[in-house]
Amino acid sequence: MKTVKINPAGSITTPRGYKAAGVYCGIKEKGKDLALLFSDMPGTAVAGLFTTNVFKAAPVILSRKRVHRGYARALLINSGNANACTGAEGAKDAEEMALRVAKRLGLSAEEVLLASTGIIGEKLPMNKVYTGIEQICEALSSDCGHDAAEAIMTTDTFRKSMSTCFEIDGRNVTIGAMAKGSGMINPKMATLIAVFTTDMAVEPEPLKEALSAAVQPSLNALTIDGEMSTNDCVFIFANGAAGGDFVKRNSHGFDGFVAALSGLAVEVSKSLAADGEGATKMITVTVEGAASQEDADKAARAVANSLLVKTAMYGKDPNWGRIFSAIGACGIGFDPGDVFLAISGQTIACNGAPVNFDLQKLSHSLESRDIAIRLKIGGGIHSATIYTCDLTHEYISINAEYHT
C-alpha cells in the first residue's frame, strides 16, 4: 500500500467544483443532523457500494438504483434516523426527500442520492426534514465541507474529514473524503457511510472499479463490533473540474488515482477504528503465511472480532493466549506448531509456544493508543490486515443507552 500525503484540514469541498452544508433540523436531540453535497458540474460521474444486509434501508434502495445510472449531482444525508425497516411509508419519504432537494437545486430527482444513519424502525419526522431541506439548500458553500462531515456523525466523537492531492500529467488533482462510524461496523461489500469527492475526470465505469479496488484494503478491512448495518454505503463523485480528458483504465493516471484513493481510504478507516464506539485503542491485526487469501482474512477478522482479545487490549492485559484461541477457533486449518506472534514489534510466541519474552516491556507497549498484532500461521504467501479497536465499558454504555 502506497502511503499518500493526507491533508487533515481537507474535506469533501477541497476538490474544485463542490459545495456542501450541514445544518440542524431536529431529527437528533442536538447537533447537526442533515448534510448535503452538491457538484457544480453537469455530468458528474458517481459510483457507490452498499450494504449486503437483507434489510436494506429505504435510502439505500433508492440510491443503489440511481447510482446504477452512473451520474448524479447531489447527496443528502441525515443522521439520527436510519429510515430502515419502515416499509412502504419509509420508501415514500425517501422519494419525497430527494424530490424536494432536486426542485430546490434545479435538478432531476434521479440526480439526487440519499443516505441515512441512526435508529432503525422509526419513521422520519418529515416536517422537520422538509424545513431542513429548505435551509440546507440555502447554506450550500464551497467552504462548508466540515459542516457536512459533522452533520453525519452519530456516536462519533470527532468528525472524519480529510483530503489528499497528487499530480497527474502535470495537473493537480484532489480527492476529499468524509465518513461516519462508529458502531455497527463490519463491512463486507460496503460499509458505514463514507463519501469521496474528486475533481478528476473519470467516467462511471472506471470510477466504480477504482472505488471497489480502494475499499478492499481499507473500509472492507475495518471492524468495530462485527455488526453490518442496514444502511452502510460509500459514494464517490468525480466532476472533472480539474480539467483534462477522462482518465483511461490501465493508464498511469488511473493507477495513480486508485493508489491515492486507496491510501486516503486507509487513513479514513484508521480514523474510524480509532473512534470506534468507546474505543481507547486502535488495533491493527495482520495475519501472514496463510494458505489462501480467504484464510488470512478469516483469521485476521477472528482476532479483530474476538471480545476476549478486545477486552484484554482495553485492560492492557498481556493475555496473548486469547489471540491463539481466537485463530484456533476460526475454522481454518493450520499447524499450531508453526504459529508466530508479535505484539507491537515484540516477539511473544514462536512455533506455537511462548518465547521467554519481557512481560514488563509487553505491558508497557499495551499502554499505547496504537497496538499492532502480527501473526504468521505457516509458510503460505497470503496475508491480510484488519483495523479494529478495543471493547470498553464505554461501548456498553453507549449501546445500552443509545435508544432512549
Place this chain on the structure above:
Amino acid sequence: MKTVKINPAGSITTPRGYKAAGVYCGIKEKGKDLALLFSDMPGTAVAGLFTTNVFKAAPVILSRKRVHRGYARALLINSGNANACTGAEGAKDAEEMALRVAKRLGLSAEEVLLASTGIIGEKLPMNKVYTGIEQICEALSSDCGHDAAEAIMTTDTFRKSMSTCFEIDGRNVTIGAMAKGSGMINPKMATLIAVFTTDMAVEPEPLKEALSAAVQPSLNALTIDGEMSTNDCVFIFANGAAGGDFVKRNSHGFDGFVAALSGLAVEVSKSLAADGEGATKMITVTVEGAASQEDADKAARAVANSLLVKTAMYGKDPNWGRIFSAIGACGIGFDPGDVFLAISGQTIACNGAPVNFDLQKLSHSLESRDIAIRLKIGGGIHSATIYTCDLTHEYISINAEYHT
C-alpha cells in the same frame, strides 16, 4: 424437547457408585481449584466431546485419546490454569498428573482423564498440583459432588450442579451433572467443561451416541461471547451401579435415557447462560420458518452473538431494529417482507415492519431476567433455539482484568 424433573440439590455423586472431591491447592489465588471424580465400578463406560479449536490444551489431547478406549474410572479437573499453548512441557505435566492420580487410586494411567480451565499459555505450578492430588484422593466421598462443582469454577458466580432421575423397566436410574462457564463459550462440537455421571448400564458406543444427541439442543446451543476455548470438553460416565443389563440402542430404555440426558443438559445450558460473565439476563433466541436447519441455526446464533442486541437487552432498550439488522447480515437468504418478531410473547413486527405495539409493555417485559426473542423468517419447516445472555459493563470488567 421433553422437560425432565430436575433436582437442583443433585450432583455428580447423586447416581450410585461415584465419589468426588474438591480442594484448594494454590493454582488460583483463592477458592477450590482441583476437582476429582471417581467411579467405584470397574468397567465404567465413558464418552467425551472436545473442542475443535486448532490449539487444543494438553489435557484435551490426553483425554481425547483415552476416551477413545471407551472406559475410564477417574477425571481430574483443575481450574485457574488451562495448560494450553504450553508445548511439550505442558503435555508432560498432564501425563504426570494423570499418573499420580492413577497410582494413588490403584488404577492404570489410561483410566484417568483430565480437564483444565483458566489462563492460557502459562505453566502449571506442578508442586502445588502434586500436593493437591495427595489431598484430593484422600478427600473422595460420595457426599462431595458439590465440592467438585465448586472447584471447577473460574468466573462463574454460582456452581452448576444438578441431577435428574427416571424409571426404566421398573428400575430407578439417576443422571448427575456439573459444569462450568462462563466466558469463552460458543461451542461447536463440544463446549466448556461439563461432566455427566449415570448409574445406568450403557456401553461406550451407545453412550457416545446419547451424549452427541443430548448436547446438540443444549450445550451446542449455548453462546456467551462467540468464543470457543482451547479447553472445551464434556464427559459422561456410566457405571451400571443401578443394576440391570446394558441398555440397547433403539430400545425404549435408550430413548428414555437420551431424553433425560438431553433435558438435563438443557437445564445445565440455561444455568450457564444465566451465569454468563457479567450477565444480568438469560436470553432465549428462537428462529422458525427457515429453509434449512443450517439457516435457522445461523440466524439464531447471529442474533444471540450480536453485541448490539446483547447491549440493548442489558439496557432494557426496546431497540428491536438491531435484531432485524443482525439476521439481515448473517448471510442467509430470506424475504424481509416475511419476517415476524415477538419479544417475550409480545408481537413487535409482522411482514418485516413494526406493528402498532405497546412500547411501555415491551419496556416493562425487558425488566425481566428472562427474555425470549422469537423470529419467524418464512414458510420453511426448520427452527433453532439458542441460549445466551446480555453483554454488560461487568463482562468488560471481568475480561479486561482477568489476567492480572
